[in-house]
Amino acid sequence: MKKSSSPKGILQTTAVLLLAGFAMSLITACNQAGGTKPAPNDTATVIGEYTADLTHAPFVPVARNYPKTEKVIVNIEVVEKVMKLSDGVTYTFWTFGGTVPGPFIRVQEGDEVELHLSNNPNNKMPHNIDLHAVNGPGGGAEATLTVPGHTSTFSFRVLNPGLYVYHCATAPVGMHIANGMYGLIQVEPRGGLPKVDKEFYLMQGEFYTKGKNGAPGLQPFDMDKAIKEQPEYVVFNGAVGAASGNNALRANVGDHIRLYVGNGGPNLASSFHVIGQIFDTVFQEGGSEANHNVATTLIPAGGAAIVEFTCKEPGTYSIVDHSIFRAFNQGALAQLVVAGNADKVVYSGKISDELYQPGGAVATQEPADPAAPDLPLAERFKQGQQLFEMNCSSCHQSTGMGMPGAIPPLAKSDFLMKRSDEGIGILLNGINNEPIIVNGNHFQGVMPKLSLSDDQIANILTYVRNSWGNKSLVVQEKQVKKARNQ
Numbered sequence: 001m002k003k004s005s006s007p008k009g010i011l012q013t014t015a016v017l018l019l020a021g022f023a024m025s026l027i028t029a030c031n032q033a034g035g036t037k038p039a040p041n042d043t044a045t046v047i048g049e050y051t052a053d054l055t056h057a058p059f060v061p062v063a064r065n066y067p068k069t070e071k072v073i074v075n076i077e078v079v080e081k082v083m084k085l086s087d088g089v090t091y092t093f094w095t096f097g098g099t100v101p102g103p104f105i106r107v108q109e110g111d112e113v114e115l116h117l118s119n120n121p122n123n124k125m126p127h128n129i130d131l132h133a134v135n136g137p138g139g140g141a142e143a144t145l146t147v148p149g150h151t152s153t154f155s156f157r158v159l160n161p162g163l164y165v166y167h168c169a170t171a172p173v174g175m176h177i178a179n180g181m182y183g184l185i186q187v188e189p190r191g192g193l194p195k196v197d198k199e200f201y202l203m204q205g206e207f208y209t210k211g212k213n214g215a216p217g218l219q220p221f222d223m224d225k226a227i228k229e230q231p232e233y234v235v236f237n238g239a240v241g242a243a244s245g246n247n248a249l250r251a252n253v254g255d256h257i258r259l260y261v262g263n264g265g266p267n268l269a270s271s272f273h274v275i276g277q278i279f280d281t282v283f284q285e286g287g288s289e290a291n292h293n294v295a296t297t298l299i300p301a302g303g304a305a306i307v308e309f310t311c312k313e314p315g316t317y318s319i320v321d322h323s324i325f326r327a328f329n330q331g332a333l334a335q336l337v338v339a340g341n342a343d344k345v346v347y348s349g350k351i352s353d354e355l356y357q358p359g360g361a362v363a364t365q366e367p368a369d370p371a372a373p374d375l376p377l378a379e380r381f382k383q384g385q386q387l388f389e390m391n392c393s394s395c396h397q398s399t400g401m402g403m404p405g406a407i408p409p410l411a412k413s414d415f416l417m418k419r420s421d422e423g424i425g426i427l428l429n430g431i432n433n434e435p436i437i438v439n440g441n442h443f444q445g446v447m448p449k450l451s452l453s454d455d456q457i458a459n460i461l462t463y464v465r466n467s468w469g470n471k472s473l474v475v476q477e478k479q480v481k482k483a484r485n486q
């Protein structure tokens, strides 16, 4: 911040000094209370000043690793703006810095942070910021309450290292958070965290829209659903698909990866999990004590965690809230794409797939029967609908719309409808991470080979190829048999 000699500047400086003094007296009181925690770096002399480099998710600022305590200027502008929540769905987000989550702030233990919160003149609402890294009333909320067209300034010393959530705390607080007003501040311990190869920023949050999940158009906020804690969307980084598909996180085999994960809530705790990975280190709740060898870690609303792991196998890893309907039906699904060479000792992949018939029956392949009876479209369609609901709809959705960025749509799918084999090959063989393009969008993932008979495959394909705007002929069992025998 530029030095100002205006009366306003002097007033601000005075207010900052008063606040700082108040904070110091609080610290003294806390220390005298006999806590066992080592005295924080509260009296170090501040040397130098710089403006923080803020990043937007999934990126994290480079660690500064400066040996001295500094004054850090943090400038954040609040912007109310319409952005995409899901394919065809928009929402009026209230944002720190124009994105959800807000910018990642990285400072060092003991630093003096001078925060300037500007409220864009085109905004309609007052806003403020409550940083969980602050020792002081409201975490800065009262000091930063700002109407549109104004900037508020306050300063605080970051006394406790750790990863902390910040959020707007203007009434109605829940609504400001539910509209996307949250982010993370990492207070680096002195000496820094151990070096890793890749760092990413992910933040979960729920959205409560008037329309049901997938209902198109600009969706208003629904206070009743928010109070009942029944979101329509649970997402990472502010939108369905914001960290999957073309936006997936990327790394290489052998990289040691650190994820800074926040949960803005406003209501739900996250059962944070990376499918097919084990966190070698977890700083639970963003604190200083590390736990090791954890597969799923709980992140409370308004809380955070730092997780670390090394990918030993290439592939696409799904990052989920393991409250699993949120992942596959509401959007809480990110992806990490890992490139490199496979190690068959660590993970073999499928070695074989043989018929299993308990009771001593001799397992034999179903004989090819080119004379399998043709059935009318209506009959295969009806059977196919039931089979689809049981086997396919949890990923592709009952609407056939899939999940943007993660699961390709079947409705009006050029990939499916233009195939010369009617899609039989996909159901027979599955998809094993081959990149595909559906209606111009890139997808890469795994569709398992399901245990379906030729008759069942014919039924499912007849249903899929004649639903949600798709139109084609019936697929018959003998076509599937023929393809299988080839």
Ligand SMILES: [Cu+2]
Binding pocket: 094, 126, 127, 128, 168, 169, 170, 176, 181
């Ligand atoms: Cu706000």
